[in-house]
Amino acid sequence: MEIFIQNLGLLINATLIATPPLLLAALGSCFSERSGVVNIGIEGMMTIGAFTGAVVAYFSGNGWLGFLCGGLAGLVLGVIHAVVCIQLHADQTIAGTAINFLGPGLALFLCKAIFNNSSETPALDGAHKLPKLFDGVFKAGSFGYNVLNVYAVAYLVFLFAAVCWFVFYKTRFGTHLRAVGEHPEACESLGINVYLVRYSCVILSGLLAGLGGAFVTLATVSQFRPTVIVGQGFIAIAAVIFGKFSPGGAMKACLLFGFCSGIKSLASMSNAVSPNLISMIPYIVTILALVFFVGKAHTPAANGKVFVRSR
Amino acid sequence: MRGKKKGILESNVLYTVIALIVGFIIGAVFLAAAGISPAVAYGKLVDSVFGKPKYLLWTLIYASPVIFTGLSVAFSFRTGVFNIGAEGQFVIGALVATVIGILVDVPAFIHIPLCMAGAAAAGALWSFIVGLMKVKRGIHEVLSFIMFNWIAFYLSNYVVNLGGIRRESGGEASKDVLASARILFPESVRKGLDCSAANAGIFIAVIVAVVIWVIIEKTTLGYRLKAVGFNNDAAKFSGINSDASVLTALGISGALAGLGGAVQILGMGGRLSQYAGQEGFGFQGITVALIAGSNPIGCIFAGVFYGAMKYGGSKLTMVQAPTEVIDIIMGCVIIIIAISHVFKAILKRITAKKEA
Numbered sequence: 001m002e003i004f005i006q007n008l009g010l011l012i013n014a015t016l017i018a019t020p021p022l023l024l025a026a027l028g029s030c031f032s033e034r035s036g037v038v039n040i041g042i043e044g045m046m047t048i049g050a051f052t053g054a055v056v057a058y059f060s061g062n063g064w065l066g067f068l069c070g071g072l073a074g075l076v077l078g079v080i081h082a083v084v085c086i087q088l089h090a091d092q093t094i095a096g097t098a099i100n101f102l103g104p105g106l107a108l109f110l111c112k113a114i115f116n117n118s119s120e121t122p123a124l125d126g127a128h129k130l131p132k133l134f135d136g137v138f139k140a141g142s143f144g145y146n147v148l149n150v151y152a153v154a155y156l157v158f159l160f161a162a163v164c165w166f167v168f169y170k171t172r173f174g175t176h177l178r179a180v181g182e183h184p185e186a187c188e189s190l191g192i193n194v195y196l197v198r199y200s201c202v203i204l205s206g207l208l209a210g211l212g213g214a215f216v217t218l219a220t221v222s223q224f225r226p227t228v229i230v231g232q233g234f235i236a237i238a239a240v241i242f243g244k245f246s247p248g249g250a251m252k253a254c255l256l257f258g259f260c261s262g263i264k265s266l267a268s269m270s271n272a273v274s275p276n277l278i279s280m281i282p283y284i285v286t287i288l289a290l291v292f293f294v295g296k297a298h299t300p301a302a303n304g305k306v307f308v309r310s311r
Numbered sequence: 312m313r314g315k316k317k318g319i320l321e322s323n324v325l326y327t328v329i330a331l332i333v334g335f336i337i338g339a340v341f342l343a344a345a346g347i348s349p350a351v352a353y354g355k356l357v358d359s360v361f362g363k364p365k366y367l368l369w370t371l372i373y374a375s376p377v378i379f380t381g382l383s384v385a386f387s388f389r390t391g392v393f394n395i396g397a398e399g400q401f402v403i404g405a406l407v408a409t410v411i412g413i414l415v416d417v418p419a420f421i422h423i424p425l426c427m428a429g430a431a432a433a434g435a436l437w438s439f440i441v442g443l444m445k446v447k448r449g450i451h452e453v454l455s456f457i458m459f460n461w462i463a464f465y466l467s468n469y470v471v472n473l474g475g476i477r478r479e480s481g482g483e484a485s486k487d488v489l490a491s492a493r494i495l496f497p498e499s500v501r502k503g504l505d506c507s508a509a510n511a512g513i514f515i516a517v518i519v520a521v522v523i524w525v526i527i528e529k530t531t532l533g534y535r536l537k538a539v540g541f542n543n544d545a546a547k548f549s550g551i552n553s554d555a556s557v558l559t560a561l562g563i564s565g566a567l568a569g570l571g572g573a574v575q576i577l578g579m580g581g582r583l584s585q586y587a588g589q590e591g592f593g594f595q596g597i598t599v600a601l602i603a604g605s606n607p608i609g610c611i612f613a614g615v616f617y618g619a620m621k622y623g624g625s626k627l628t629m630v631q632a633p634t635e636v637i638d639i640i641m642g643c644v645i646i647i648i649a650i651s652h653v654f655k656a657i658l659k660r661i662t663a664k665k666e667a
Contacts, residue, residue, distance in 0.1 A: 040395075084650055088650040093453055095649055098643075098646045100594065101598075101638045101645065102638070102642035105637075106639060108635040109345070109636055109639060117628065231589075234458075238457075274469050274472065276466075276468045276472070280462050283458040284458075286458050287458050287459075290450045290454070
């Protein structure tokens with residue numbers, strides 16, 4: 001029984017570490033997709049955020065500053081994606097592909113330029129990472145330690161998901177962003193500034209993806225490496241589709257995928273099941289969900305379509 | 312004269328050249344900002360491609376797989392779908408070619424075609440499933456392709472680590488495929504060329520590119536597929552089965568990417584390594600297809616260009632310049648090609664003013 005509780009604690013702990021980056025990126029993706037702009041560049045935005053976060057924290061010694069700057073780096077790529085897709089009417093999937101070249105390319109280029117041709121940043125000191133919530137309160141390894149003593153941001157992220165839900169369904173901006181993703185022409189005739197709404201949403205998605213990436217290097221891994229993000233941006237997109245493009249749904253999906261990743265890290269300790277097989281679960285679940293449940297659900301009607309302002 | 316001028320302004324080649332120039336300029340800015348002389352870095356890039364005949368050979372070796380993924384994406388563009396899953400189809404093709412190459416022991420004249428056919432079939436299937444989901448359940452292909460890319464990625468890593476496939480020592484990779492499956496030139500030729508990996512991949516790529524060009528431009532099949540891509544409703548109205556066309560197009564596109572995976576393994580690679588991150592052949596194929604303006608013959612040249620960038624880029628570390636500058640350049644090139652209609656409109660306006 002004791003072992004069971006301890007393992008459960010470890011599993012919850014691993015889930016709480018794996019979920020926040022996915023959830024941050026997924027919430028960003030929700031904004032972008034619901035406003036009608038496909039953003040498959042999330043992966044690249046997370047990567048640049050992960051790198052920037054690690055570098056700023058390394059030089060400033062301040063984890064929070066690193067976290068913020070990671071978000072800003074993602075935001076910059078978000079701005080590029082927004083200008084190219086909204087103002088210049090580029091194909092959104094192709095623009096996203098370009099972002100996925102630029103994000104990791106820039107991150108590794110700068111990393112090598114700054115750290116003498118090394119593709120990894122130096123490991124961060126524990127004090128320079130993001131703070132944990134109840135450091136020193138619980139005995140190391142106890143259930144409470146595993147469940148409650150996680151990075152403060154992990155809890156903030158769930159709070160933030162609630163805020164996003166509120167913005168989506170209880171505010172004017174939320175109504176506008178959902179409407180703009182369905183029928184931009186109608187919105188324009190009602191005097192809604194379609195471009196402005198979409199700009200805000202895409203740039204916000206860059207910011208959130210950057211924050212998600214920064215969480216990985218500032219909490220989970222404590223350094224930037226080329227393989228630090230691999231696929232998490234795409235998992236976040238999967239979570240958004242799985243969660244039917246709503247913040248609440250995306251949160252549930254991220255928890256599920258975070259749980260998968262928790263099982264993976266536990267299983268890799270025991271070597272019972274191949275971690276590669278477990279890594280496939282989120283993607284296979286998404287495919288099955290698409291085929292059997294979500295397929296009939298509604299994707300934003302104007303998603304991926306170029307909208308040209310009539311003025 | 313005026314007609315000719317208009318022709319140039321409307322041709323995509325001009326904008327592709329502009330995109331490449333701008334890409335290189337932005338790359339130079341980053342190099343300079345990092346304290347590396349762009350002249351030295353780009354000089355090294357050119358020298359590593361043209362410096363010796365064997366460098367050119369290496370460029371062609373690097374080019375062969377990306378020509379295939381470029382063809383795959385270009386074919387999908389021409390038929391109105393977007394195969395962002397060439398990455399996964401490439402991985403699955405490489406995996407199947409590796410497994411057949413290791414486990415089946417037959418003479419070369421059977422072994423090579425068997426590996427190729429297996430890889431093409433696997434790539435086609437990987438893409439076909441996505442097509443089925445699109446046709447039967449209305450699921451957007453871009454989304455399912457991305458999922459299938461990662462399933463292929465982890466599946467490959469899983470199989471590479473299985474007993475019987477994994478090599479006993481020397482890193483996280485498969486055993487070497489049998490010599491009978493390799494498409495390398497005979498040893499004496501390779502010695503003569505001073506290039507250990509010289510292989511027939513580029514010839515296969517060129518032949519396939521020509522075949523694809525013929526299919527698209529000269530056959531009723533190509534006409535039908537293009538019609539569906541151009542205007543689905545009109546094609547349906549004129550009696551073309553659009554579902555079957557989408558599935559055929561995706562199947563062929565997937566087979567091309569799968570073949571690319573086989574050429575990579577049977578040619579240069581010789582074995583399959585465990586992936587740490589996506590290798591990017593499929594995404595490079597998107598760039599190749601964009602540079603080529605989705606023309607299969609253009610894919611040969613765009614692929615060779617990309618091969619040169621990959622091979623030359625790998626030598627940049629010798630002058631302390633990060634290889635990733637290539638990714639930055641290519642990212643910019645993609646963006647500029649994606650917004651080339653803006654330049655087109657501006658140039659048209661300027662010439663219209665001049666004429667008026």
